[in-house]
Amino acid sequence: MITCGAKAGGPSLDGIDVSKSAIVQGIALISGEPVGRGYVRLLDAQGDFTAEVPTSSEGQFRFFASPGQWSVRLLTAGATCEAEFSLRIGEPVDLVLEIAS
Amino acid sequence: MSRETSLVNSDWVSLNLSTSGVVLVEVDEDTDAYEKGHIAGAVKLHWRDDLQDKVRRDIVSKSDFEKLLSDRGIANDDTVILYGGNNNWFAAYAYWYFKLYGHKDVRLLDGGRKIWELESRELTTNVSTRPASKYVATEQDHSLRAFRDEVLAAIGKLNLVDVRSPQEFSGELAAPAHLPQEQGQVRGHIPSAKNIPWAKSANEDGTFKSDADLAELYKGAGVNLATDTIAYCRIGERSSHTWFVLHELLGIKNVKNYDGSWTEYGSLVGVPVELGA
Structure with a gap:
């Protein structure tokens, strides 16, 4: 079964006032390489879609959500994975969404 | 309208990349997405620079829309296939825009840029240009637009x-x-x-x-x-x-x-x- 890890890996937070936001960000990897053509979906505690971003060419993504329980779901050609987490204001969460080969 | 006259799928697009009279147009929220790779032959519309009035808060005027489409080489009788990121949000916005100004045959690529990428279809960074046309728009159809x-x-x-x-x-x-x-x-x-x-x-x-x-x-x-x-x-x-x-x-x-x-x-x-x- 493919699972997602939860380690640091998101884009730089320089210039962002993290004290006012509930931020989740991270990097998407497949076989250790950044997923440059992927999509990350932010789902709420009920599993309903809230937002989606394409991964950057470095495989990175970021959402500004609200405090609470959330999950993200990575879509890329032929594979998906998910990670759950809780968010609080001022405490950015960094994820690694890693699909093993 | 119906699914048959307003949508095409990715197989249809693949088969019609070189079909005369079919123009692919990419519109994205991420305005750099086109430069990172797009469907071969597609031209770009920038949702803000091309589709928003540069001074007032409004869509562009009829004459500006005519100039935009003429510059992009889109003719009145072309079949325009719009696609983009964010599940076609901005492509759907452009679709509404084309209908507002009376374009007859405009369709969305079902699934937009995402389905194209998830199916591992080819993207190119070669920028497409088309010979200029003389596009003539109708007046805005306000039956489609609420104020x-x-x-x-x-x-x-x-x-x-x-x-x-x-x-x-x-x-x-x-x-x-x-x-x-x-x-x-x-x-x-x-x-x-x-x-x-x-x-x-x-x-x-x-x-x-x-x-x-x-x-x-x-x-x-x-x-x-x-x-x-x-x-x-x-x-x-x-x-x-x-x-x-x-x-x-x-x-x-x-x-x-x-x-x-x-x-x-x-x-x-x-x-x-x-x-x-």
Whole structure:
């Protein structure tokens, strides 16, 4: 079964006032390489879609959500994975969404 | 309208990349996406630089739209295939725009850029140019576009469909969660609006759900589709997606897109605003 890890890996937070936001960000990897053509979906505690971003060419993504329980779901050609987490204001969460080969 | 006249799938696009009279057009929220790779032959429309008036808060004038399409080499009798990121949000906005100015044959690539990428289809960085045309637009079709006063008059009387996320509808968030939350508008929604997020009309791969599922979505949420409907979101692009579903796929007349959306409504002085689900 493919699972997602939860380690640091998101884009730089320089210039962002993290004290006012509930931020989740991270990097998407497949076989250790950044997923440059992927999509990350932010789902709420009920599993309903809230937002989606394409991964950057470095495989990175970021959402500004609200405090609470959330999950993200990575879509890329032929594979998906998910990670759950809780968010609080001022405490950015960094994820690694890693699909093993 | 129907699915047959307003949508094409990725196989159709693959087979028609070189078909004369078919013009692919990419429109993205991420305005650099085209440069990172696009479908061969596609030309780019920039949702802000090309599709927003440079001075006033409005869509571009008829003459500017004619100049834009002429410069891009799009002719009146071309079949225009629009696609883009964000599950076609901005492509649907451009679709609405083309219809507003009377283009006859315009369609969306079902699933947009996402399905193309998830199917590992080829993208190119070669910028496409086409010989200039002499495009002639019609006057704006205001049966497709709602303005502020109509929206205020519709409260409690017509269907108002707020297609933003539940968190934006309730006031928990001020903007989609992939954007910073510092916004000039108050938070909340227009009283009597029903929250039917655009995402409920799309599958995970960005393609539209079946007509039966779509009809049930709105009926199940208590929208009486025999009554006039106004869709809105934050800046009018997600509501274009829902306008497309209702007006083009389900063929429901009297559906308008309020492109002023929450950016306008949430800035108005003295209008009613509701918070909560």
